[in-house]
Amino acid sequence: MAPRKKKSISEPKGSKAPKKTTTKKAAARNSKVNVTFFSDVPNDVGFGLCDGTQLLNLLELSDALLRMSDDVFFYHVRHDANDFSNWIRDIHKDEKLAGILSLCQSREEMNHYLLRYLLEQMKK
Template identity: 35%
Template sequence: MTDKCFYFEDGKIISDVFGLLDVLKNMDDETFYNHVNDDKNDFSVWIKQSLNREQLAAEISKAKSKKEAIDILKKYNSGEKLSILSPIRKIFYSSLNMFQSIKSELLYNFRYKNLSDTFISGYKQRKNKINELKDNGYEIQMCESYIEKLEKKIEKFIHNRSEKSAISILHLFYCLDEELVNYEKTFNIVKTFNNNYDQYKIRIKGLKKKNKDVYDPEMTLSRIRKMIKIYTESNKEQDAIEIVHLFYSLEDAIDLINKK
């Protein structure tokens, strides 16, 4: 995925047109015109060369303002698919950018500050994140393996202060962060799903108190609970999309009951 990414100066990273649309919505005009002006259109070039979408690239090349670019992307990605994927992708890019920021800080400290303190601090941050994921039921053997190696490498570096050890530690941090990005994405999405599940459970309970027939919503809610568990283990985007579809179906079912 890396060779298809578009990197912004503020550290944001996108890898598809969904991400571009999300970023453009919150982008200021000055930043936009740094990328799109009379001399160039970075987004059009990226879409054509990295994503191989010549038709969309041609359309984006005509955009002279941020609003025009957003309208083109909305039209291109119109329909239910965008509305379903956008919240999920937003969480993913938020996680990715968070860890990118951590890595940037680590590299800065590598060059300019006390390396031992930096490595120990980075180790503790990631150790806490791993413990948080474990407490929430995630199987993270790979992350645990990396963190154990980091602990040993850092202890070795404190004693020998060699450049080779420092580079090895940086590589381990990089590998660990790549793993944590995936788990962090799943963790945040599952958290969102669970919050929505709890809210719908309360709504259905309220309908039952009014003697409403809630058989269909209860069955859908039960299916959602099972799918959340499946997604937690599989980490597959398709499972997340199915859960979103189920939430849509649940909302429709509740609306139908309320109209009776």
């Protein structure tokens, strides 16, 4: 028996090719961008900076790192703990990124590695 010929994209709409349907969840799974990095977490698990700013996603964290004072940064990053790293590990469930950011000692360094990591994830 000869193999079946695949239907080409240029075939008329009336062809009997099965219609592909995807749900939003399936589309998100198949997306090249990890939507969890760019989607907001629920308000009750957002990151609350000591100055009252609420962060709901990693892009907001990046923006906040550019704008926050060193006092705010070092309130959350101490020799014994890194609140940003803990939030990423516990809420975003990303051990690799949390580990990278746990080693950062400045706002600039943390933002550099955060943006670099997000760009790498977008390329996947």
